[in-house]
Amino acid sequence: MCPNKIADYMFENEALFKQALTHKSAEVYPHYERLEFLGDRILNLCVAELLYGAYPKDQEGVLSKRHAALVRTETLAKVAVELGLDKHIVMSTGEEGTGGRSKPSILADVVEATIAAIYLDGGYQAASQFIQNYWEKRITEGELRDPKSHLQEYLQAEKEPLPTYAVLAEEGQDHSIMFTIEVNTTLGKATGTGPSKQAASQTAAKELLKKLNQLSE
Numbered sequence: 001m002c003p004n005k006i007a008d009y010m011f012e013n014e015a016l017f018k019q020a021l022t023h024k025s026a027e028v029y030p031h032y033e034r035l036e037f038l039g040d041r042i043l044n045l046c047v048a049e050l051l052y053g054a055y056p057k058d059q060e061g062v063l064s065k066r067h068a069a070l071v072r073t074e075t076l077a078k079v080a081v082e083l084g085l086d087k088h089i090v091m092s093t094g095e096e097g098t099g100g101r102s103k104p105s106i107l108a109d110v111v112e113a114t115i116a117a118i119y120l121d122g123g124y125q126a127a128s129q130f131i132q133n134y135w136e137k138r139i140t141e142g143e144l145r146d147p148k149s150h151l152q153e154y155l156q157a158e159k160e161p162l163p164t165y166a167v168l169a170e171e172g173q174d175h176s177i178m179f180t181i182e183v184n185t186t187l188g189k190a191t192g193t194g195p196s197k198q199a200a201s202q203t204a205a206k207e208l209l210k211k212l213n214q215l216s217e
Contacts, residue, residue: 006114007083009130013121020113021085023106025092032113035120039112042119046131047071054139069146070135074202076108079134085110098173103195147205151183154212160186163208165201183208 004014011017016035024031047070051063058066069075080086086101089110100106119127151163168191169180181200182191188211192203 006085006118007130007133009118009122009126011117011121016117016121017114018090020117021089021110023089023091023095023100023110025095025100026090027092028090032109035113035116036109037116038119039114039116042115042124042127043071043112043131046128047135049128050132050136050139054136065149066139070138072146073104073108073199074146075138076111077104080107080111082134083111083114085114104199105195147202147209151185151205151209154209155185155187158187163205165204167197187212 004011022031163185179200183204190208194200
């Protein structure tokens with residue numbers, strides 16, 4: 001990756017892009033946390049604009065669900081990998097050793113920080129265009145509901161009881177715990193792992209939906 005270029009955007013201020021890729025564990029200041037704060041707000045606005053234009057007949061509640069799916073951690077992490085940002089995050093040896101480059105939360109933070117860096121370097125239009133390039137296709141992909149919501153809606157449609165989730169295991173140190181959670185329904189059960197209970201629950205629901213042929217590979 002070029003030190004001052006990401007996708008089709010060329011930074012005038014190379015330091016902003018470097019900051020966006022710097023995790024606090026590197027003990028280098030400035031790191032990406034302030035940029036992440038700003039990027040989160042810019043992303044939320046731009047995605048709301050895209051949805052407002054793409055779905056003129058949807059009411060607020062439906063738009064909110066679509067929006068939540070497009071700005072959730074898992075979606076941002078996919079964008080980070082697609083851009084190759086995971087390979088260029090500056091972090092401590094310890095953080096990298098615990099899988100920091102593949103942690104969805106870190107990947108999501110870096111994407112938000114990068115959006116803010118583009119905004120500060122090139123203005124709102126540049127940030128908006130960047131977001132449009134990587135989110136517009138996701139709006140039409142169809143997988144806008146998160147797996148837990150999808151599973152709940154499927155069970156309700158089948159007139160089955162709602163799913164239950166149980167923690168089966170917590171492994172690792174405090175800074176790198178991996179959770180294993182089981183989702184149980186009258187139609188079957190599945191397990192999932194992740195760096196948080198929410199992430200593990202989503203993975204479990206996704207695996208069960210695959211078993212029920214409700215989610216493609």
